[in-house]
Amino acid sequence: MAVPVISLDDVGQSFVSRDGQRLEALAGIALSVERHEFVAIIGPSGCGKSTILRQVAGLLRPTAGVVAVNGLQVSEPRDDIGLVFQRPTLLPWLRVLDNVTFPMKHKTGRVDDACRARARALLAKVGLADFESRRPDELSGGMQQRVAIARALLQDPDILLMDEPFSALDALTRDEMALELLRIMDETPKTVLFVTHSIPEALLLADRIVVMTARPGRVREVMDVPFARPRGLATMEDPQFNHLANEIRQQVFSRRVA
Amino acid sequence: MGARFADSVAPAATFVVIVLLWEGLCRVFAVPSFVLPRPSDIVIAAGAVEWSQWLGHLWATLQIVLIGYFLSIAISIPLAIVLTNSRLLSRTIVPMLVIVQSTPIVAIAPIIVVTLGAEMLPRVVITCLITFFPLVVSTTTGLRATPEELIELSRSLRAPRVREFMQIRLPYAVPYIFSALKVCVTLAVIGAVVAEFVAAQRGLGYLILYDTSLFKVPQAFAALVILVGVSLLLYRLVVWVERRFFPWALPRGVS
Numbered sequence: 001m002a003v004p005v006i007s008l009d010d011v012g013q014s015f016v017s018r019d020g021q022r023l024e025a026l027a028g029i030a031l032s033v034e035r036h037e038f039v040a041i042i043g044p045s046g047c048g049k050s051t052i053l054r055q056v057a058g059l060l061r062p063t064a065g066v067v068a069v070n071g072l073q074v075s076e077p078r079d080d081i082g083l084v085f086q087r088p089t090l091l092p093w094l095r096v097l098d099n100v101t102f103p104m105k106h107k108t109g110r111v112d113d114a115c116r117a118r119a120r121a122l123l124a125k126v127g128l129a130d131f132e133s134r135r136p137d138e139l140s141g142g143m144q145q146r147v148a149i150a151r152a153l154l155q156d157p158d159i160l161l162m163d164e165p166f167s168a169l170d171a172l173t174r175d176e177m178a179l180e181l182l183r184i185m186d187e188t189p190k191t192v193l194f195v196t197h198s199i200p201e202a203l204l205l206a207d208r209i210v211v212m213t214a215r216p217g218r219v220r221e222v223m224d225v226p227f228a229r230p231r232g233l234a235t236m237e238d239p240q241f242n243h244l245a246n247e248i249r250q251q252v253f254s255r256r257v258a
Numbered sequence: 259m260g261a262r263f264a265d266s267v268a269p270a271a272t273f274v275v276i277v278l279l280w281e282g283l284c285r286v287f288a289v290p291s292f293v294l295p296r297p298s299d300i301v302i303a304a305g306a307v308e309w310s311q312w313l314g315h316l317w318a319t320l321q322i323v324l325i326g327y328f329l330s331i332a333i334s335i336p337l338a339i340v341l342t343n344s345r346l347l348s349r350t351i352v353p354m355l356v357i358v359q360s361t362p363i364v365a366i367a368p369i370i371v372v373t374l375g376a377e378m379l380p381r382v383v384i385t386c387l388i389t390f391f392p393l394v395v396s397t398t399t400g401l402r403a404t405p406e407e408l409i410e411l412s413r414s415l416r417a418p419r420v421r422e423f424m425q426i427r428l429p430y431a432v433p434y435i436f437s438a439l440k441v442c443v444t445l446a447v448i449g450a451v452v453a454e455f456v457a458a459q460r461g462l463g464y465l466i467l468y469d470t471s472l473f474k475v476p477q478a479f480a481a482l483v484i485l486v487g488v489s490l491l492l493y494r495l496v497v498w499v500e501r502r503f504f505p506w507a508l509p510r511g512v513s
Contacts, residue, residue, distance in 0.1 A: 059410050077414045085407040093429050093506045106425055107415040135506060 003071040004032035005159060005191040006056055012064030012216075013051050024216035025051050029065070031210060031219065035158075036189040040196055040206035044252060048217030049195040053161045056193060057081050069159065079107065082152030082190075084162040088144035090136040090151075096123065097132035100150045115154070122150040125184060142173035146180070153188075160190045166201065178204055179232060186230050199245045199252075203227075204235055211251045221251055295476035300483065303476035316484060318461035322378065322450040323492070326385025327443060334390045335435070338397035339423055359391040363449065367456045376457040384456075385449035389442040396438035400431025433507040436500045443492045447485060462488075 013026040025048040033039045041049045054060040055067045058077040067074045069081075090099045100119040101111045123129055126146040128139075136144055145165060152160060166174045178201050185192065185205075196202050202209045203225055211221045225244070227235050235241065277297050283289075284296040291299045304312075341348045367384050374380040404427050412422045454463030462481045469478035500507065 054410070057410075057414050059413060077416055079415050081414065083407075083411060083414060085410075087405065087407065089405045089407040089411075091408070091426070091429065093432075093504070102425075103411070103415055106412060106417045106421055109421070137506070 002035065005035050005037075005070060006033040006193065007031070007068045007071075008052065008055070008065065009068070010065040011052075011055065011062045011067055013048065013055065013060065014063050014216075026062075027064075027216040027218055029217070029219055031222075033191055033193060036191055038185065038192045038194065038205055038207045039210060040194045040202035040208070041210045041212060042196055042199060042202050042248065042252070043212030043217065043220075044214045045197065047212045047214035049212060050163050051217070053083075053163050053193060053195060056159070057083060057161055079103075079155065080157050080159065082155070082157040082160045084145075084148055084152045084160065084165045086164040086168055088136070088141070088148040090144055090147055092136050094136075095132065096128065096134050096136065096139070096147050099136065099147055100154055102151060103154050118156075119150065119154060122153050123147075125153075125187070126150050126180070140173075141169050142177055145169065145177065149181070149184070153184075156188075158191055160192045162192065162194045164195050164197065167197065174198070174201070181205060182231055199248050200236065200241075202248070203241060203244055204231060209248065211248055223248065292473045292475045295479050299476040300479045303474070304480035304483075307477065307480075312484070315460055315462050315465050315481070316488070318458070319447075319450050319454065319463060319485070320488065322381045322385055322453060322461070323443075323446045323488070325378075326382045326449060327389060327446040329382060330386045330389040330393060330442065330446070331439070333386070334393035335397055338394050338401060338431075339428075341394070341398050342401040342427070343419075355391060355394060358387065363388050364452055367452055371453075371457040380457065381450060381453035384453040385446050388449035388452075389445045392441055392445070393435070393438045396434045397431055400434025401427045403434065404430040432504050436496070436504065436507065439496050439500075440493060443496050444489050447489045447492070451485065 008029050008031045011026060011029040012024065014022050014024045017023050029052065031039075031052075041052060043049055051060065055062050056069065056074065058074045061075075069078065090096075091102060094102065097116065097119055098105070098111075100122060101115050104115045105111050120129070120132065123132055126149055128143060128146055128150070131139065131143065136147065139147070145168075149165070166177045169177060182205060194202070194205060206225050209223045209225060210219055211223065212218065213220045223244070226240065227238060281297050284294060289296075295303070337351075341351060363384065366387075367380075370383055370387075371380045374383060401423075408426050408430075409422065412426055417425075450461070451463035451466075454461040455467055458464040462485050465481045466478045466485075469475070469481065
């Protein structure tokens with residue numbers, strides 16, 4: 001079997017809080033993501049979902065276990081990964097196009113024409129071809145998040161880490177963005193780790209869903225999502241969809257009640 | 259129409275009414291001009307002094323204000339960057355800054371003059387001292403207000419620290435820096451005047467002190483009016499620079 005793109009082996013993360021207490025955020029996390037697999041991580045807030053993303057990105061060194069990308073242990077921040085955060089966090093003083101090329105500008109100090117052309121193509125892909133000269137505050141929240149996705153795809157990373165990317169959007173925009181992401185991933189497949197607390201979103205997007213429990217964050221269950229691709233609105237009408245959603249909901253809840 | 263009236267005509271009208279009232283009350287109650295000169299007295303007194311003389315005093319003060327202000331900016335912004343970067347320096351320098359800021363500037367002004375002589379240097383130093391604390395504090399706050407995600411993005415790109423500051427943190431701090439720049443430009447005028455009170459042979463602050471000692475109160479008022487004008491003008495200038503060059507830093511709907 002091929003080496004998984006992302007693998008976490010018995011990973012733990014503890015923090016020392018201000019009053020000197022040790023807080024365990026993650027414990028015994030084992031997870032592997034195959035090439036071009038879309039894995040959603042779902043769980044109550046505070047279960048360390050985002051911590052996993054930061055470990056994979058090399059922004060946070062796990063206090064236990066090994067996080068590896070392409071079989072090599074992650075020991076420093078890596079730039080072959082695209083990051084999308086909950087907030088778009090665009091730079092308000094840059095035009096949309098310059099926001100998309102910002103990673104290149106920031107990393108190398110300059111932006112060449114090839115990079116700008118790629119940024120334009122990405123803006124077209126996320127449906128913002130006519131907006132390249134606008135400022136971020138002229139765009140809606142959903143449009144800003146599309147720009148952030150284009151920014152994450154600039155260097156054509158193989159891995160995309162998304163930290164609740166649609167949770168700051170209104171419900172309608174949220175569904176629209178999820179369908180949009182499905183389309184983009186069909187066109188240019190990536191290995192995706194997607195943190196969310198929306199069960200339908202996870203079911204619509206993911207190949208596998210990791211259900212987590214909190215304090216410390218542990219993997220409760222890993223579930224395969226059976227729906228065939230390409231998926232779309234029709235997927236949500238599948239009778240299995242609600243059934244699986246309920247099943248996940250129960251798992252998220254059962255531990256909390258206990 | 260109503261909004262335009264409130265925006266443009268009303269403030270000007272209020273000003274005119276106050277000046278007229280001032281003139282009228284002084285006439286009705288026959289207030290002596292060395293107690294409270296009438297606006298017309300002030301205009302006459304201002305006209306009695308040669309233009310070149312006014313300009314000389316104005317330039318003397320303005321020089322101190324501008325040199326002190328820009329020197330203060332040149333010191334405080336790099337200092338804020340250093341403080342944001344180093345916990346150790348932040349812990350050691352900030353308490354000292356607080357002590358400097360807590361010292362009444364008027365109280366140390368004479369001491370500074372004794373130490374640094376009666377030339378331009380002490381006046382510039384006093385202006386610097388009064389302006390730089392708000393600038394350091396605001397800039398530091400701005401540099402720290404940058405969204406954590408952008409810093410993570412910067413780190414994931416393994417960009418040099420310099421670029422993190424130049425391309426992310428400093429631009430993010432611009433609104434904070436400008437709010438301090440606006441406060442400080444008027445503080446700089448105060449600083450220059452205080453410095454002139456202590457030791458100067460020229461300048462509008464010096465003129466006020468000199469005129470009042472001779473009971474030439476209308477002329478002192480004229481100098482005061484010019485000072486207020488300078489202060490307002492400099493403030494407007496800073497506002498203009500912000501709107502012209504950093505329109506994205508304004509809250510929505512202001513530009």
